[in-house]
Amino acid sequence: MSRTTALVLAALVSTMASSVVQGQSSPPADSAPASPTSLVAVNRTLQASLDRIGARSALWREAADAARQNGRQAVILTPDQVVVADSAGRRVRAFDPGVLAEVAPVPRPDSEVRVVLVVVNLPLLEALHDRQRSLPGEFHADLDRIIVHEVYGHAMPYLLAGDLTGRCPDPQPGQRASDACAIQRENAVRAELGLGRRNDYSLQSLWLARREWR
Numbered sequence: 024m025s026r027t028t029a030l031v032l033a034a035l036v037s038t039m040a041s042s043v044v045q046g047q048s049s050p051p052a053d054s055a056p057a058s059p060t061s062l063v064a065v066n067r068t069l070q071a072s073l074d075r076i077g078a079r080s081a082l083w084r085e086a087a088d089a090a091r092q093n094g095r096q097a098v099i100l101t102p103d104q105v106v107v108a109d110s111a112g113r114r115v116r117a118f119d120p121g122v123l124a125e126v127a128p129v130p131r132p133d134s135e136v137r138v139v140l141v142v143v144n145l146p147l148l149e150a151l152h153d154r155q156r157s158l159p160g161e162f163h164a165d166l167d168r169i170i171v172h173e174v175y176g177h178a179m180p181y182l183l184a185g186d187l188t189g190r191c192p193d194p195q196p197g198q199r200a201s202d203a204c205a206i207q208r209e210n211a212v213r214a215e216l217g218l219g220r221r222n223d224y225s226l227q228s229l230w231l232a233r234r235e236w237r
Contacts, residue, residue: 073099080216101144102145171212
């Protein structure tokens with residue numbers, strides 16, 4: 024689901040994310056003050072998903088606390104809060120409306136990563152579930168699966184490493200999906216949440232896809 028881009032995601036809340044993590048000015052290089060939380064969502068539906076996952080997954084809570092202690096954050100956004108710009112700050116395009124989710128680490132000049140932006144296409148997911156007349160619990164379960172993959176599978180490894188060496192990729196060509204770093208991490212949390220196991224890189228592990236093919 025994730026399509027990490029080499030471009031910089033210039034979100035409306037990017038300055039907010041920076042100030043939450045770093046304060047009004049950048050801390051000394053040898054200082055990493057703990058932030059109030061390592062997961063920030065500016066949408067109630069996304070925040071509710073974070074709360075559900077955190078309440079039931081010890082692995083999730085452990086990683087989130089480790090990131091918090093190091094003053095690092097994942098900021099979870101919706102597409103309307105994002106434009107994509109190149110390294111010179113020139114706007115290139117808006118978020119691709121056909122993509123369900125995307126992750127982008129925001130490295131500092133010294134290559135340290137304190138913020139990772141996670142964009143979840145909530146309007147698209149809601150529209151797909153509305154078309155299938157899903158029950159609220161079915162929609163929430165799929166949203167939780169997507170957020171687990173993007174945040175725990177992709178964003179948290181960057182935050183725990185503190186730099187771009189934390190990249191945890193999706194399956195590479197010829198690799199079994201279940202052997203990929205991000206999906207292994209996703210499945211570990213899914214097991215705690217009772218959300219099934221993901222064995223492929225398509226959307227078949229979502230309730231929405233199963234309903235679509237009936």
